[in-house]
Amino acid sequence: MNGLEARLATAARGRARHRMIRTAEPRPAGIDLASNDYLGLIRDPRLVAAAVTALQRYGTGAGASRVVTGTVPVHRELEDELAALTGQPAALVFASGYAANLGLLGSIGGPGTMIALDAHAHASLIDGARLSGAVVRFWPHNDLAALAELLGAADRRVVVVVESVYSVLGDAADLPRLAELCADRDATLVVDEAHGLGVTGAGHGSVWAAGLAGVGHVLVTASLSKALGAQGGVVLGSDRLREHLINTARTFVFDTGLAPAAAAAAAEACRIVRSEPERVAALRAVAEAIAAGWGRPVAAGAVQSLPAGSAGAAESVARQLTTEGVLVGCFRPPxxxxxxxxxxxxxxADLDPAMALGVARRVPALLAGAE
Ligand SMILES: Cc1ncc(COP(=O)(O)O)c(C=O)c1O
Structure with missing residues (x-):
């Protein structure tokens, strides 16, 4: 066995569980309560038509980095739409939300900086902080007293990193208090709106809803692959920040630009979110139905999460529902x-609240039976 084979075999033996690549068929025949297509836009004919037009006009790929020949007019159109939707002065689009987080933290981090992340921050934020070369610290989830203590002891410039809505628990960050705390300590606040954009604040996001859009020390990132039903990522903030990222963000400079078809679909999604607030309200009604089915308060975003007694119980319930054509998320360690x-x-948004209520009601009983 060579070195690589030995490494793969050891890793496989030590793994708590094996991940599978899950194919989402039989969509749309089945009931999908697991994907991030929060507004039901992935198959919307308007997004598909916008993507097809861009495909015909620009071809299947950007062909180069945005700073070489990979920028086409639809990228700027998307950036204008995203800035308008979120109330921000400027936007810069990346090939994914992951790349946007790596790019932003890499270009504002570095050894002279401490990056302080909420313990529930997404992998892309953690990787971005680590790759930046900054001193990386974690503070307990949503514990602002612990964060204040960390900031008080900091001996260098600080960047605080949170998500507006967390993807596993579905809970929210207290953005007004975080922004105030960061302003007091002269720290920068980075808010990842992957699960807020298109969902909270009537679709404008949590930063907008908190009155923090365009506030200098509050920077925003988001994925375009969730509520917006497309692909790509964005950093939102001042024109100066945008300029800085174009010159320094490695995942912007050294990565092929976002495919024009995805950019066109995302731009169309931004227009739909702004013009159809009833779509965001429909999403909320389904979230409320799920929470009602569990007798729990509704969480801030689309994600509603119910603890299971064990990984085995969660797996068995997810498997049972899959056999009935209902896809649900099953989250286990790690x-x-x-x-x-x-x-x-x-x-x-495109699900029937009564159906969602019915599925939600069954989950606690199924879990109890599986434990
Ligand atoms: C909070 C958060 N940030 C960033 C990302 C990455 O976004 P993308 O899938 O567009 O790369 C995700 C995706 O799961 C996420 O949940």
Whole structure:
């Protein structure tokens, strides 16, 4: 066995569980309560038509980095739409939300900086912080007293990193208090709106809803692959920040630009979110139905999450529902930040609240039977 084979074999033996690549068929025949297509836009004919037009006009790929020949007019159109939707002065689009987080933290981090992340921050934020070369610290989830203590002891410039809505528990960050705390300590606040954009604040996002859009020390990132039903990522903030990223963000400079078809679809999605607030309200109604089915308060975003007694119980319930054509999220260690396994139901604007209520009601009983 060579070195690589030995490494793969050891890793496989030590793995708590094997991940599978899950194919989402039989969509749309089945009931999908697991994907991130929160507004039900992935198959919207308007997004598809915008993508087809861009395909015909620009071809299948950007062909180069945005700073070489990979920028086409639809990228600027998308950036204008995203800035308008979120109330921000400027936007810069990346090939994915992951790349946007790596790019932003890499270009504002570095050895003279401490990056302080909420313990539930997404992998892309953690990787971005580590790759930046900054001193990386974590503070307990949503514990602002612990964050204040960390900031008080900091001996260098600080960047605080949170998500507006967390993807596993579905809970929210207290953005007004975070922004105030960061302003007091002269720290920068980075808010990842991957699960807020298109969902909270009537679709404008949580930063907008908190009145923090365009506030100098509050920077925003988001994925375009969730509520917007497309692909790509964005950093939102001042024109100066945009200029800085164009010159320094490695995942912008050294990565092929976002495919024009994805950019066109995302731009169309931004227009739909702004013009159809009833779509965001429909998503909320489904989220409320799921929470009602569990007798729990509704979480801030689309994700509603119910703890399971064990990983085995969560797996067995997800498997049972899959056999009935209902896809639900099943989160187990090591993919959960606090070690607690969960069944996660994701609300979508194009689902019937009564149906979502019916599925939600069954989950606690199924879990009890599986434990
Ligand atoms: C909070 C958060 N940030 C960033 C990302 C990455 O976004 P993308 O899938 O567009 O790369 C995700 C995706 O799961 C996410 O949940």
């Amino acid at each position: 993919s959960v930040p606090d070690g607690i396994s969960r069944i996660r139901l994701t609300a979508r």
